[in-house]
Amino acid sequence: MFQLLCRRAAPLRSLSLYPRCNKPADLWKLSRWYTSPGSNAHSSSQKPGNAISHFWSLTRKAACRPVTRTSKTPHVVLRYILGPAVLTVSARVFCHVAHCEEDVNHNTVIDVVAKNSAPEFKWHILWEFVKPQLFALIGAVVLAFGAAILNIQIPLMLGDLVNVVARYLREHTGNYIHEIRGPALKLLGLYGIQGLLTSGYIILLSRVGERVAADMRKTLFASLLRQDVAFFDANKTGQLVNRLTADIQEFKSSFKLVISQGLRSITQTVGCFVSLYVISPKLTGLTVVVLPCLVGAGALIGSFLRRLSRLAQEQVAKATGVADEALGNVRTVKAFAMEERELRLYAHEVDKSCEINENLGAGIAIFQGLSNIALNCIVLGTIFAGGTLISNNELSPGDLMSFLVASQTVQRSLASISILFGQMVRGLSSGARVFEYLGLEPTIPLSGGGRIPYHSLTGRVDFMNISFSYPTRPGHQVLKRFNLTLPPCKTVAIVGESGGGKSTVASLLERFYDPTSGVIMLDGLDIRTLDLCWLRGQVIGFINQEPVLFGSSIMENIRFGKPEATDAEVINAAKQANAHRFITGFPDGYNTVVGERGVTLSGGQKQRVAIARALIKNPSILVLDEATSALDAESERVVQEALDRATRGRTVLIIAHRLSTIQGADLICVMSNGRIVEAGTHLELVSKGGLYSDLIRRQRAEGVLLYLEIITLG
Numbered sequence: 001m002f003q004l005l006c007r008r009a010a011p012l013r014s015l016s017l018y019p020r021c022n023k024p025a026d027l028w029k030l031s032r033w034y035t036s037p038g039s040n041a042h043s044s045s046q047k048p049g050n051a052i053s054h055f056w057s058l059t060r061k062a063a064c065r066p067v068t069r070t071s072k073t074p075h076v077v078l079r080y081i082l083g084p085a086v087l088t089v090s091a092r093v094f095c096h097v098a099h100c101e102e103d104v105n106h107n108t109v110i111d112v113v114a115k116n117s118a119p120e121f122k123w124h125i126l127w128e129f130v131k132p133q134l135f136a137l138i139g140a141v142v143l144a145f146g147a148a149i150l151n152i153q154i155p156l157m158l159g160d161l162v163n164v165v166a167r168y169l170r171e172h173t174g175n176y177i178h179e180i181r182g183p184a185l186k187l188l189g190l191y192g193i194q195g196l197l198t199s200g201y202i203i204l205l206s207r208v209g210e211r212v213a214a215d216m217r218k219t220l221f222a223s224l225l226r227q228d229v230a231f232f233d234a235n236k237t238g239q240l241v242n243r244l245t246a247d248i249q250e251f252k253s254s255f256k257l258v259i260s261q262g263l264r265s266i267t268q269t270v271g272c273f274v275s276l277y278v279i280s281p282k283l284t285g286l287t288v289v290v291l292p293c294l295v296g297a298g299a300l301i302g303s304f305l306r307r308l309s310r311l312a313q314e315q316v317a318k319a320t321g322v323a324d325e326a327l328g329n330v331r332t333v334k335a336f337a338m339e340e341r342e343l344r345l346y347a348h349e350v351d352k353s354c355e356i357n358e359n360l361g362a363g364i365a366i367f368q369g370l371s372n373i374a375l376n377c378i379v380l381g382t383i384f385a386g387g388t389l390i391s392n393n394e395l396s397p398g399d400l401m402s403f404l405v406a407s408q409t410v411q412r413s414l415a416s417i418s419i420l421f422g423q424m425v426r427g428l429s430s431g432a433r434v435f436e437y438l439g440l441e442p443t444i445p446l447s448g449g450g451r452i453p454y455h456s457l458t459g460r461v462d463f464m465n466i467s468f469s470y471p472t473r474p475g476h477q478v479l480k481r482f483n484l485t486l487p488p489c490k491t492v493a494i495v496g497e498s499g500g501g502k503s504t505v506a507s508l509l510e511r512f513y514d515p516t517s518g519v520i521m522l523d524g525l526d527i528r529t530l531d532l533c534w535l536r537g538q539v540i541g542f543i544n545q546e547p548v549l550f551g552s553s554i555m556e557n558i559r560f561g562k563p564e565a566t567d568a569e570v571i572n573a574a575k576q577a578n579a580h581r582f583i584t585g586f587p588d589g590y591n592t593v594v595g596e597r598g599v600t601l602s603g604g605q606k607q608r609v610a611i612a613r614a615l616i617k618n619p620s621i622l623v624l625d626e627a628t629s630a631l632d633a634e635s636e637r638v639v640q641e642a643l644d645r646a647t648r649g650r651t652v653l654i655i656a657h658r659l660s661t662i663q664g665a666d667l668i669c670v671m672s673n674g675r676i677v678e679a680g681t682h683l684e685l686v687s688k689g690g691l692y693s694d695l696i697r698r699q700r701a702e703g704v705l706l707y708l709e710i711i712t713l714g
């Protein structure tokens with residue numbers, strides 16, 4: 001299959017678009033897995049679209065490596081037209097080889113191809129944002145149009161003024177001041193009106209731009225928050241934040257620029273060309289020959305400079321990325337004494353960006369110098385040709401003046417149209433990236449239609465025949481026909497080897513993911529039929545190994561569990577969580593700000609605030625995912641005490657590494673390879689002498705070794 005794919009891609013590689021396939025092994029493995037008789041890829045649980053989607057991403061990596069900077073302009077055609085074509089073909093070849101034609105029709109392939117291609121700009125989504133600002137936008141367009149029309153008048157009126165002066169100089173008759181006053185006042189009035197119109201449309205347009213951008217940001221943020229956890233597994237947070245910030249900013253700037261300048265430039269170009277023709281068809285003929293050549297050359301150099309500027313931006317982003325990572329993980333950097341290394345890395349990226357920016361600066365300087373010379377030559381040429389026409393009485397000095405001003409306006413407008421075109425392309429691609437996530441519906445919707453049972457919950461949970469693979473790793477089955485019952489108000493602990501799937505069980509109960517097959521029941525109701533906000537907000541409390549706090553006060557952090565909680569409720573939850581004493585020990589008490597992600601608190605303090613946050617909603621079910629494993633002995637004792645109190649009268653699922661913390665559980669399940677292999681109480685499992693007692697022995701041996709080490713060192 002891979003050979004087939006390579007054969008398809010070969011002609012393109014010879015065009016040096018696809019210099020080499022860097023992931024042949026992955027493609028080969030995937031096709032083998034998918035086509036092997038033992039694979040369950042054809043079972044009903046495995047959607048063919050997923051497999052193709054997976055295949056697609058590998059194919060794209062293999063065949064569609066980013067085009068190098070040195071490649072020439074036709075790469076755009078190759079990349080955007082031939083690239084998708086070859087990938088469509090390869091995806092279909094894959095379906096064919098995988099014998100799944102009956103499952104995957106042409107549309108599925110096209111869907112997957114479309115899903116994985118560069119996002120498209122969707123005008124109807126833009127329209128939804130622009131609609132509320134329509135009146136302001138129409139106002140801005142009308143004012144901008146008016147300003148452009150007036151701008152066309154200005155060369156003609158300047159010409160009138162020059163004609164008055166020229167006639168006076170020639171004839172020395174009449175009242176000069178009287179004659180010049182009229183046209184001068186008219187011109188002054190025109191400048192005034194034009195200034196007002198310009199200010200008006202800029203004010204309106206920036207209002208429209210800002211409101212559209214603000215609406216987009218809010219809608220995109222809401223859409224991102226609505227997505228399920230699987231979405232965040234597949235997308236990097238930094239890139240998502242970039243869409244909220246840089247992409248919307250770029251789109252807003254382009255939107256404003258294209259509407260204001262674009263409209264103005266097009267109107268002025270057309271209007272001034274008509275004026276040029278009316279003033280002197282002969283001179284216009286000359287301009288028509290010379291101007292496009294100069295504008296074309298300018299556009300070419302401009303596009304080169306834009307590319308340099310994009311490179312410079314990318315380089316700055318890289319440098320920022322290095323700084324961001326180092327500052328974000330400053331404790332790790334310091335712990336490993338890596339300040340020098342980080343500084344070197346940052347300096348290297350900054351130096352590169354400096355070099356590109358210097359080249360860019362030199363390019364801009366040369367460009368501006370050359371364009372000044374070219375524009376002045378045009379003026380000189382026009383004056384020379386115009387002077388000849390004046391001496392032949394075919395043109396007046398005023399007309400020449402009008403012609404010069406109008407032709408300069410045309411030059412400026414044409415130059416700005418070429419710049420605007422590039423800006424528009426960038427704006428559209430930024431907009432497309434923003435819109436990509438706007439209409440995205442989560443596979444697990446947060447609200448809408450779910451049931452809220454009106455009887456009080458007993459808190460019984462049944463995992464029935466659960467099989468599960470993470471969406472980002474469809475080939476790796478984490479849970480295999482997993483069965484477990486959490487009886488009401490009892491504590492069930494899951495222990496076992498690392499990577500056995502313990503935390504995955506907790507994630508499924510929280511409905512961060514839905515099982516690939518099987519069902520989870522809460523009080524006899526399938527949790528997929530329940531309201532998700534209610535389930536997470538009121539039924540299940542979750543405490544994990546590394547609780548993340550927000551950079552606000554302790555009071556607000558605890559209240560995060562129940563926004564409407566009174567101060568007394570917050571304090572009560574903190575008392576239950578053994579947190580009240582240390583909180584009141586701080587000078588600001590509950591108003592103490594905990595710093596970014598709670599850095600100003602110790603591990604044990606953070607954990608107790610997190611317990612209070614979970615307890616304040618009084619959940620029926622409590623999930624503790626290795627809640628004490630990161631703590632020292634003293635902190636563990638205080639936290640454990642709080643947890644013992646918190647778990648009374650609730651259904652509790654504990655996921656634990658340290659077996660000493662779960663010996664009192666009503667049921668202990670040992671998990672291995674996605675299944676429960678042993679279950680019973682501590683005593684039952686120890687007397688059985690199976691995997692559990694092995695784990696206990698191992699942990700005791702580790703404990704003894706540690707103890708001996710401490711004694712030896714001591």
Ligand SMILES: Nc1ncnc2c1ncn2[C@@H]1O[C@H](COP(=O)(O)OP(=O)(O)OP(=O)(O)O)[C@@H](O)[C@H]1O
Nearest residue numbers: 233470472473478497498499500501502503504505
């Ligand atoms: N978000 C994810 N996407 C893809 N695979 C994942 C994800 N989270 C976990 N896995 C994989 O699922 C398997 C089970 O992970 P899980 O965290 O449930 O194990 P665990 O038993 O809790 O391990 P530990 O005791 O080390 O925390 C592992 O192979 C892990 O690599």
